Amino acid sequence: MDTILKIEHLTKSLGKREILHDISFETYGGEVFGFLGPNGAGKTTTIKVLVGLLLLDQGTVSICGYDLKKDFENAIKNVGGIVENPEFYKYLSGYENLRQYAKIQGVGEDRIREVIHLVGLENRINDKVSKYSLGMRQRLGVALSLLHRPKLLILDEPTNGLDPAGIKELRDILTNLAHEENISVVVSSHQMSEMELMCDRVGVIVAGELKSVQPISELVASVAHDKCEKIFRVDAPERAAQILSENGFEDVTVTENSVNVLFDKASEDEITAKINRLLVHGDISVFNIADKENRRLEDVFIELTQREGGDQIV
Amino acid sequence: MSKFGLLISNEWRKQFKKKTVWVFLILTIVASLGFGLIFGAIESLDYDFEYKPSTTFAEDCDSEIEYYQVALEATIARKDSYMTEEEYQDEVDYFENAIAQWTFYKSLGIETWSDWRFSSGFAEELWNIKDEVSDAKFQEYLNGFKSKNIETYYRIAFADDYAQVVKDDRETANVWFADYCIEYNVIPTRNDWRYGLLLAASDAYASALSLERQQSLGFPIDESTLQKKHDAVTLATYRVENDIAALPSDSLTAYMGTSILEPYSGETSLFWDISVMELYLVSVIAIFILVLAGTIVANEYTSGTIKFLVLSPVKRWKILAAKYVTVLILGVMLLAGVFVSGLLCGLIFNASGARLVNVSVVNGVVKTSSPYLMILKQYLLSGVKILVIASLSFALSSICKNNALAIAASLGCYYLGNTILTIGQLFRLDFLRYSIFANMDFSAVVNGTTGFPHHTLACAIISVVLHMAVFLLTAWDGFTRREM
Numbered sequence: 001m002d003t004i005l006k007i008e009h010l011t012k013s014l015g016k017r018e019i020l021h022d023i024s025f026e027t028y029g030g031e032v033f034g035f036l037g038p039n040g041a042g043k044t045t046t047i048k049v050l051v052g053l054l055l056l057d058q059g060t061v062s063i064c065g066y067d068l069k070k071d072f073e074n075a076i077k078n079v080g081g082i083v084e085n086p087e088f089y090k091y092l093s094g095y096e097n098l099r100q101y102a103k104i105q106g107v108g109e110d111r112i113r114e115v116i117h118l119v120g121l122e123n124r125i126n127d128k129v130s131k132y133s134l135g136m137r138q139r140l141g142v143a144l145s146l147l148h149r150p151k152l153l154i155l156d157e158p159t160n161g162l163d164p165a166g167i168k169e170l171r172d173i174l175t176n177l178a179h180e181e182n183i184s185v186v187v188s189s190h191q192m193s194e195m196e197l198m199c200d201r202v203g204v205i206v207a208g209e210l211k212s213v214q215p216i217s218e219l220v221a222s223v224a225h226d227k228c229e230k231i232f233r234v235d236a237p238e239r240a241a242q243i244l245s246e247n248g249f250e251d252v253t254v255t256e257n258s259v260n261v262l263f264d265k266a267s268e269d270e271i272t273a274k275i276n277r278l279l280v281h282g283d284i285s286v287f288n289i290a291d292k293e294n295r296r297l298e299d300v301f302i303e304l305t306q307r308e309g310g311d312q313i314v
Numbered sequence: 315m316s317k318f319g320l321l322i323s324n325e326w327r328k329q330f331k332k333k334t335v336w337v338f339l340i341l342t343i344v345a346s347l348g349f350g351l352i353f354g355a356i357e358s359l360d361y362d363f364e365y366k367p368s369t370t371f372a373e374d375c376d377s378e379i380e381y382y383q384v385a386l387e388a389t390i391a392r393k394d395s396y397m398t399e400e401e402y403q404d405e406v407d408y409f410e411n412a413i414a415q416w417t418f419y420k421s422l423g424i425e426t427w428s429d430w431r432f433s434s435g436f437a438e439e440l441w442n443i444k445d446e447v448s449d450a451k452f453q454e455y456l457n458g459f460k461s462k463n464i465e466t467y468y469r470i471a472f473a474d475d476y477a478q479v480v481k482d483d484r485e486t487a488n489v490w491f492a493d494y495c496i497e498y499n500v501i502p503t504r505n506d507w508r509y510g511l512l513l514a515a516s517d518a519y520a521s522a523l524s525l526e527r528q529q530s531l532g533f534p535i536d537e538s539t540l541q542k543k544h545d546a547v548t549l550a551t552y553r554v555e556n557d558i559a560a561l562p563s564d565s566l567t568a569y570m571g572t573s574i575l576e577p578y579s580g581e582t583s584l585f586w587d588i589s590v591m592e593l594y595l596v597s598v599i600a601i602f603i604l605v606l607a608g609t610i611v612a613n614e615y616t617s618g619t620i621k622f623l624v625l626s627p628v629k630r631w632k633i634l635a636a637k638y639v640t641v642l643i644l645g646v647m648l649l650a651g652v653f654v655s656g657l658l659c660g661l662i663f664n665a666s667g668a669r670l671v672n673v674s675v676v677n678g679v680v681k682t683s684s685p686y687l688m689i690l691k692q693y694l695l696s697g698v699k700i701l702v703i704a705s706l707s708f709a710l711s712s713i714c715k716n717n718a719l720a721i722a723a724s725l726g727c728y729y730l731g732n733t734i735l736t737i738g739q740l741f742r743l744d745f746l747r748y749s750i751f752a753n754m755d756f757s758a759v760v761n762g763t764t765g766f767p768h769h770t771l772a773c774a775i776i777s778v779v780l781h782m783a784v785f786l787l788t789a790w791d792g793f794t795r796r797e798m
C-alpha cells in the first residue's frame with residue numbers, strides 16, 4: 001500500500017484560537033479513511049488545509065509525495081474534494097457546471113460522461129442546478145471531484161442529505177473507487193454507523209486533537225466490549241438499587257420496574273449470579289434477568305468524543 | 315486553447331447563461347438604437363418645418379401703414395392737447411415718415427419677411443441714404459436691390475469703411491470681409507452658413523491686424539495667439555473656397571462645448587450630432603459594467619463556488635485576471651455597440667454626413683483628419699472613467715467578498731464624484747485635486763473644468779495610473795493571499 005496523504009504535526013490557528021493541535025496521520029491508496037469527530041472538532045478545518053483553502057501554520061502535508069506548501073500545483077493536481085456543502089452555479093445545468101471545471105482541469109467530454117454515469121445523474125444532468133435536491137447536489141459534487149482522476153478524494157460529510165439508498169450507493173461508489181482504482185478516499189462524518197460500513201480505518205478528532213487512528217472494528221470493540229449491562233426486572237426497583245449500591249455497585253440505574261447494572265464484562269456470569277443472590281436475600285422478587293441490547297454505535301461515539309468535555313461544544 | 319483563454323471562456327459562458335446579463339445587453343441595444351432614432355427623427359422634423367405666414371409682405375406693409383395712419387389722425391385730432399407746436403409737429407413728422415417708409419418698403423417688391431434683402435437691413439439702408447445720394451446713384455442702388463445684387467448691399471452697408479482713406483484695423487477687416495463676400499457671392503443672412511463663418515473670421519482678421527501692428531511697434535505679443543487668429547481666417551476661407559458647409563467637429567463642439575476641438579464655427583451635421591448624443595448613453599453602460607465588476611468576484615464567494623474554483627491547478631491570479639479581462643471585453647463591446655448604433659442611426663437620417671472630413675488649420679497648414687477617430691477618442695475618454703471605477707469595484711468585491719458594498723461604493727463614486735468635489739471645494743480642500751474624482755475625467759481636466767487651478771493632463775494621468783495600480787494590487791492581494 002502506497003502512502004497518498006501524509007500529515008505531520010499539523011497545527012492551525014484561525015484568528016486567536018488554535019483550531020488544530022499537532023495532527024499527524026497517513027492515508028493509503030485503496031482504503032477509505034474515516035475522519036470522525038463531533039461538531040466543531042476541526043474536521044472541515046483540516047480538510048480546508050488539505051485542499052489549499054487554508055494555509056497551514058506549522059507542520060507538513062504531502063500528497064503523493066509533493067509538499068503542499070512548496071509544490072502546491074503538483075500536490076493539488078492529485079486532490080479532488082468537497083468542502084462543506086457542494087455549491088454550484090445555480091443558473092447553470094449540472095453538465096455545464098462539470099464542463100466549467102473540466103476545462104480548467106483539462107479533462108475531456110468522455111470523462112465528464114463517465115463521472116455522470118458513476119454517480120447516477122444521467123437523467124437529470126441537463127437540468128439547472130437550482131432545481132436539484134440536496135442529494136443530487138451531493139452526487140454532482142462527487143462527480144465534479146472525480147473529474148480529473150485524483151489520487152486523493154476528500155469528502156466532507158458526503159452523506160449529508162442522502163437517503164438510505166443514496167448512502168448505500170455512495171458507499172458502493174467510494175469503496176469501489178478505493179478498492180478498484182486504488183484511490184485514497186477520506187470521508188469526514190459524525191455518524192459512526194456509516195463509518196462502520198464504509199471505512200477501513202478511522203481517525204477520531206476531538207477539539208482539534210487527533211485521539212486515535214485505528215481500523216474501525218478495533219475502535220468499536222475497544223469501547224463497546226469491556227463492559228456489559230444487565231436488566232433485573234424486580235418488584236421494588238428503588239430498594240433494589242439501594243441494596244446494590246450498599247454492596248459496592250456504582251453504575252446502577254433505576255427504571256419503573258427494573259434496575260440496570262453496568263459491570264465488567266470479564267466476570268459476567270459470576271457477577272450476575274451475585275447480584276441475583278443479593279436481591280433475593282434482600283427480600284426482593286426478581287422476575288427476569290436480561291442483557292441490555294448491545295450498546296449502540298452512537299453511544300460509543302458519544303463516549304469517545306465527549307468523555308471529558310461535558311456536553312458543551314468546545 | 316491556453317489555460318487563460320479557457321478561464322475567460324468559462325467566465326463568458328457563466329455571464330451569458332444569466333438572464334440579467336441578456337436583459338441588460340438587449341436594453342442597451344434598444345436604448346442606443348432608440349435614442350439615436352428618436353433624436354434623429356426629431357431633428358429631421360425640425361429641418362422640414364418652415365413657418366408659413368398667412369399674409370404676404372405687401373399686406374403686412376399695408377397694415378403697418380394703416381396703423382400709422384390711424385395714429386396720425388388721432389394726433390391731428392388731439393392737436394390742442396399738445397403743449398407746444400414743436401411737439402405736435404415732431405409727432406406728425408414721425409408718423410408721416412413711418413408711413414412713407416412702409417410705403418417705400420412695399421414698393422420694393424419684397425415677397426416675404428425672410429427675404430435676405432429685408433432681414434439683412436438692405437431695405438432700411440436704402441431708405442436711409444435716399445436723400446443723401448444723387449437721384450442717379452439712388453436709381454442704380456434701387457436697380458441693384460431689385461435684381462438682388464449682393465455687391466450693392468455690401469457697398470452700401472460698408473460704405474463708411476470703404477470711404478475711409480486711412481483705415482483702422484476694424485475698417486480694414488470690414489473691407490476685406492465685404493470684398494470677400496462679394497467675390498464669393500455670400501448672401502448676407504444666417505441661412506447662408508458662409509456669412510456667419512466669415513463674420514467670425516473678420517473679427518479674427520481684425521485682431522490679427524491689431525496684433526501685428528503692436529508687434530511692428532515693438533510691443534511684445536503672444537505669437538501663438540496671432541497664429542490662431544491667422545489660422546481661423548485660413549480655415550474659414552478654405553471652407554468657403556472648397557464649399558465645406560459642415561464640419562463634424564462642430565457637432566462635438568456645439569453639444570459638448572469642449573475646447574479639445576476648435577471653437578464652433580458653423581453648421582453641424584445630423585450624422586455627427588447623433589453620434590455625439592449617443593455619448594450620453596455611456597453613463598448608462600457604466601452601471602452595467604460597474605455592477606459586473608462588483609459581482610464577478612464576490613458572487614463566487616457568496617455562492618460558495620470559489621471552493622471549486624481555487625481547488626484546481628490554476629494560479630489564483632490567473633482566475634482573477636480572467637475575470638478582469640472578461641469585464642474589460644464586455645465593457646469595450648458595449649461601448650462599441652453604442653458607437654455603432656450611433657453611426658447606424660446617423661446613416662438613416664443623414665447618410666451624406668458620414669463622408670464629412672474634419673478640416674483644421676494648424677500653424678497655417680490646412681490639415682484633414684478623420685472624425686471617426688475624433689469621436690472614438692471621446693468614447694475612450696469616457697471609457698477611462700468607467701475603467702477606473704470598475705477597477706475600484708473589482709478591488710472592493712475581491713477584498714470584501716461582498717457585492718452589495720462594491721456596487722454601492724462604485725456607483726456612488728461614479729455618479730457622485732463631482733458632487734464630492736464641489737463640496738470639497740466649498741471647504742477649500744485643495745488636496746482633493748489628487749483624488750481620483752478630480753482626475754478620472756480627462757476631458758474635464760483638459761477643459762479646465764475640474765475646479766482646481768493649474769490642473770494638467772500629465773498630473774491627471776499619473777494620478778489615474780497610481781490609483782489603478784492600487785486598485786488592481788488590492789484586488790490581487792485580496793484574492794491570492796486570502797484564506798477562504
Ligand SMILES: Nc1ncnc2c1ncn2[C@@H]1O[C@H](COP(=O)(O)OP(=O)(O)OP(=O)(O)O)[C@@H](O)[C@H]1O
Nearest residue numbers: 014015019037038039040041042043044045046314
Ligand atoms: N473562520 C474561522 N475563524 C475562527 N474560527 C473558526 C473559523 N472557522 C471555524 N472556526 C472554528 O474552528 C473550529 C472547528 O471548526 P470546523 O468547521 O473545522 O468543525 P467541524 O469538525 O467541521 O464541525 P462540523 O461537524 O460542525 O462540520 C470550531 O470551533 C469553529 O468555531
Ligand SMILES: [Mg+2]
Nearest residue numbers: 043044084156
Ligand atoms: Mg464541518
